[in-house]
Amino acid sequence: MKLIINGEARRVESANLDELLAELKQQGGALALAVNGTIVPRGQWPQTPLYDGDTIDLFSVIAGG
Incomplete structure (x- = not known):
């Protein structure tokens, strides 16, 4: 599938x-x-299906101040 x-x-x-x-x-x-612009909680990742054409944003969380 294409994402x-x-x-x-x-x-x-x-x-x-x-x-x-x-x-x-x-x-x-x-x-x-x-x-598709909606943050998905980590606990829901295994149950969150992907569909052709979805937009996924992957962020590395960095602590700072």
């Missing part, structure tokens, strides 16, 4: 957010994800 990930069109095989992170080798660490 837009951080503004770049990519073809992926993932069916949900957890699988997408594994496919992109982005597991672990402080990450935040939005699907």
